[in-house]
Amino acid sequence: MKFDWERREALKKGVGSLGVLGAGAMIWSEYLNAQVKQDVLRPPGAKKDFLSHCIRCGLCVEACPYLTLKLAEVGNQKGISAGTPYFEPRKIPCYMCQDIPCMRSCPSGALSAEALSDAEGQVKIDYARMGVAVIDTTHCIAYGGIQCDACYRACPLIKKALYLKVEHNDFTDKHSKLLPMVDAEFCTGCGMCERACVTQKPTIVVLPYEKVMGAVGDHYIRSWKQGDETRINQEVDSNPNKTNSLDYLNNGEF
Secondary structure: OOOOHHHHHHHHHHHHHHHHHHHHHHHHHHHHHHHHOOOOEOOOOEOOOHHHHOOOOOHHHHHOOOOOOEEOOOOOOOOOOOOOEEEOOOOOOOOOOOOOHHHHHOOOOOEOHHHHEOOOOOEOHHHOOOOEEEEOOOOOOOOOOOOOOHHHHHOOOEOOOEEEEEEEOOOOOOOEEEEEEEOOOOOOOOOHHHHHOOOOOOOEEEEOHHHHOOOOOOOOOOOOOOOHHHHHHHHHHHOOOOOOOOHHHOOOOO
8 A cells, every 4th residue: 555645744734733723722712811810819029910920930839838829720710821820818828928938939020029128128028919808798707796806816917907896786786796807008918817717608808909909099189198288289389370279168169
């Protein structure tokens, strides 16, 4: 039987083309996942444009002593870009290592010391903003009148990121309710509160920082905030025909 070399080469090219198309489809799928799925918690120090800097080396995952970090697999159901690190607080939270080994092991700068630094350049894990804890007050048992402070006790920045508000218990009309409250200014998004939550499905969860936090906008001026009063005076000084923006409180217009 004579072997058809031309047919063999044609099949070889066809299979090669399918391989290229398959790889292209996989890359495109990962690109779409990266664009659509952003509800994922990254390691401390992750830049805002994390995906464009992460080289998928996995060194941060290896450096994590608590096995908190995972590498997203190709085609994962969570829609996370393959090969990038993430963590799920309900399973294993970030235990906020003071030496931040995950960030220090990153060779590409995707995890940056700058994102964990204060104005003086001091690097501290307390400056991490991996996410913000959000409380489901409808199902949280503390809000339902049952005394529970599990999330509060688990918080590494207790009385700052998580504090308790005392409120009268209308259900019993005798006791007080201790309501957990989150201060987003200090919350690192470590997820220890979510891990500690005693309900079957956690009623305090950590969401990505950019998904939770809004922005006031420069067109709003709050005179009680430091710096805003200066802005008021600058605005009036720059336009001598414009009355002080606080005068309407005293001129009887309202």
